[in-house]
Amino acid sequence: MEKNYYLELIQSTFSTLLLDAIQYFPENSKKVHYESSGLLFGVESGEQMECDYVFPVGSVEKRTSSSILTNPKVDQALKSSRQLFSTSTFIGTYHSHPYEEYFPDWCCPSNADVLYSLNNKFPYEVIIAMTRNSMEDKPLTIEFYEGEGYEYIHNSKREGNSAPDLKKLGYKTAYLIGEFQKYKFEIRAFQFTGKSLIDIDLESSEAELLSLLQQEEIHLNEIDQKDISRLRKMEYNLRTKQANEKSESNLQYHLSKLKVNS
Numbered sequence: 001m002e003k004n005y006y007l008e009l010i011q012s013t014f015s016t017l018l019l020d021a022i023q024y025f026p027e028n029s030k031k032v033h034y035e036s037s038g039l040l041f042g043v044e045s046g047e048q049m050e051c052d053y054v055f056p057v058g059s060v061e062k063r064t065s066s067s068i069l070t071n072p073k074v075d076q077a078l079k080s081s082r083q084l085f086s087t088s089t090f091i092g093t094y095h096s097h098p099y100e101e102y103f104p105d106w107c108c109p110s111n112a113d114v115l116y117s118l119n120n121k122f123p124y125e126v127i128i129a130m131t132r133n134s135m136e137d138k139p140l141t142i143e144f145y146e147g148e149g150y151e152y153i154h155n156s157k158r159e160g161n162s163a164p165d166l167k168k169l170g171y172k173t174a175y176l177i178g179e180f181q182k183y184k185f186e187i188r189a190f191q192f193t194g195k196s197l198i199d200i201d202l203e204s205s206e207a208e209l210l211s212l213l214q215q216e217e218i219h220l221n222e223i224d225q226k227d228i229s230r231l232r233k234m235e236y237n238l239r240t241k242q243a244n245e246k247s248e249s250n251l252q253y254h255l256s257k258l259k260v261n262s
C-alpha cells in the first residue's frame with residue numbers, strides 16, 4: 001500500500017476536538033469509562049482530505065467491550081446531519097482516549113475500535129488521547145512528530161480493550177502532541193481500508209497557526225477584533241494544499257501586520 005492520504009484539521013476543527021476532549025475528561029478516568037465522541041465532516045480532493053467541521057456528539061460509553069458495534073447517539077446525529085449538511089460530507093468519527101497517565105500507544109486504536117470501523121465502514125477515524133498531568137494551567141504548545149506507520153487488524157480472540165494485531169506499513173506517518181491547561185494530548189488519524197485501520201498523516205493548519213502565534217509571542221486575547229480576518233487568511237495559507245511561495249509571502253505579510261498591531 002502506498003503512502004498517499006493525509007487528513008488535515010482546518011478552520012476551527014483542531015480546537016473543537018481539543019476542547020471537547022477536555023470538557024468530557026472524567027474526574028476519575030480509572031473508574032469512569034466514558035469518552036467524548038463526534039462526527040467529522042470534510043471535503044476530499046484527490047489524495048487530500050480536509051476536515052473543515054467537527055460535530056461533538058457528547059460523552060459516550062467507552063468502546064472497551066466488543067459488544068459496542070454501533071453507538072446510538074452517534075448514529076442519530078449522523079442520520080440528522082445527512083439531511084442538513086450540504087457544504088461538507090460526513091467522513092468519519094472521532095473519539096477521545098482519556099487516561100490516568102501517558103504511555104506510548106495511548107493514541108492507537110483498540111481492538112474494539114477496529115471492530116467498530118469494520119462494522120460501520122466510516123472512511124476515517126481520529127483519536128485524541130489525553131491525560132491530566134499538571135496541577136496548573138499551561139499555555140498551548142504543539143509539536144508535530146513522525147513515527148512508524150502501522151496497520152491495525154482486528155483479533156477476534158482478544159478483548160475489546162486490548163491491542164489489535166499490528167503490521168508495519170513500511171513508512172512513517174505524522175501526528176501531533178501538545179499540552180494545554182492541565183492536559184497533555186496526542187492526536188492521530190486513521191483510514192479504514194475495508195478490512196483494517198491504517199495510520200495516515202494528521203496535519204492541521206489551525207494547529208500550525210496557533211503554534212506560529214506562540215513562537216512569535218502573539219497572544220490571542222490581545223489580538224484586535226479587526227485582525228481576526230488576518231488569522232483566517234493565515235490559517236488558509238497554512239493548509240498543506242496551499243503550500244507555495246505566494247502563500248508563504250501572504251503569511252509573512254499578515255504576521256508582520258499582527259506584530260505591529262499587538
Ligand SMILES: [Zn+2]
Binds near residue numbers: 063096109113
Ligand atoms: Zn478508542
